[in-house]
Amino acid sequence: MNKNELRIEYKKKRDALLQSDIEDYSIAIANQLLRLKIWEKNYYHIFLSIASQKEIDTSFILSILQGKDKEVIISKSNFKEGTLTNFLLTDNTAVKVNKYGIPEPEDGIEVPNKKIDVVFIPLLAYDKKGNRIGYGKGFYDRFLASCNNEVIKIGLSFFPPEESIEDISQHDISLDYCVTPNDIYSF
Ligand SMILES: Nc1nc2c(c(=O)[nH]1)N(C=O)[C@@H](CNc1ccc(C(=O)N[C@@H](CCC(=O)O)C(=O)O)cc1)CN2
Numbered sequence: 001m002n003k004n005e006l007r008i009e010y011k012k013k014r015d016a017l018l019q020s021d022i023e024d025y026s027i028a029i030a031n032q033l034l035r036l037k038i039w040e041k042n043y044y045h046i047f048l049s050i051a052s053q054k055e056i057d058t059s060f061i062l063s064i065l066q067g068k069d070k071e072v073i074i075s076k077s078n079f080k081e082g083t084l085t086n087f088l089l090t091d092n093t094a095v096k097v098n099k100y101g102i103p104e105p106e107d108g109i110e111v112p113n114k115k116i117d118v119v120f121i122p123l124l125a126y127d128k129k130g131n132r133i134g135y136g137k138g139f140y141d142r143f144l145a146s147c148n149n150e151v152i153k154i155g156l157s158f159f160p161p162e163e164s165i166e167d168i169s170q171h172d173i174s175l176d177y178c179v180t181p182n183d184i185y186s187f
C-alpha cells in the first residue's frame with residue numbers, strides 16, 4: 001500500500017481502540033523498552049501524546065526516564081516551517097496544549113539536535129524494513145536529518161509492521177527499532 005492509503009487505514013485502526021487498551025498497550029510498550037540496550041545514554045527525546053488522535057501514551061516512558069535521571073527533551077512544533085525546536089524538560093517547563101492537540105513547552109533551555117542520543121518516534125504505520133510514515137508533514141524526517149549520525153531511532157506502535165510501504169522517498173529516514181506491546185523489531 002502507499003502512504004496515503006496506510007494513513008487512512010491506520011487512523012481507523014487507532015480509532016477503534018478503547019481508552020483502556022491504549023493505557024494497557026502503552027504500559028506494555030514502556031516495559032518492552034526496558035529490554036533494549038539504550039539506557040547508558042544521556043539525552044532522550046520524547047514526544048508528548050496527542051490524546052484525541054489516540055496516540056501511544058508516552059507518560060509511562062517519561063516516568064522511566066525521570067526515574068533513571070536522564071535528560072529529557074521535548075519539542076515545540078513550527079507548522080509553517082515543518083520544524084521542531086527542542087527544549088530540556090525541567091521542573092520549570094510550562095507545557096501547554098497547542099491547536100493541534102500537541103502538549104508543548106512555551107520556551108526554555110534549547111538543546112542542539114546533535115546532542116540527542118535517543119529519539120522515540122511517533123508514527124501511523126511502518127514496514128518490515130523500518131520505513132515509517134507519520135501525519136505527512138515531514139517533521140520527523142527534517143528533525144532526524146539534523147541529528148547526529150549515531151542517534152538511535154525508536155518507533156513506537158500499537159500494531160505490527162506492514163510488508164512494505166510503496167512510495168518511500170529519499171527524505172524518509174528509517175528506524176533502528178520499532179517497539180510494540182508484544183515485540184521489538186530491529187532493522
Ligand atoms: N505527539 C506527537 N507530536 C508530534 C508529532 C506526532 O506525530 N505526535 N509529529 C510528527 O510528525 C509532529 C506534529 N505533526 C502533526 C502533523 C499534522 C497534524 C495535523 O494536521 N492535525 C490535524 C488532523 C490530522 C489528521 O487527522 O489527519 C488537526 O489537528 O487538525 C498534527 C500534528 C511533531 N510533534
Ligand SMILES: Nc1ncnc2c1ncn2[C@@H]1O[C@H](COP(=O)(O)OP(=O)(O)OP(=O)(O)O)[C@@H](O)[C@H]1O
Nearest residue numbers: 132133134135136137138139140141142145171172
Ligand atoms: N529533510 C527534508 N527536507 C525537506 N523536506 C522534507 C524533508 N523530509 C521530508 N520533507 C518533505 O515533507 C513532506 C512530508 O513528508 P512525509 O510524507 O515523509 O511525512 P511523514 O514522514 O509522514 O511525516 P512526519 O515526519 O511529520 O511524521 C514531503 O513533501 C517531503 O518532501
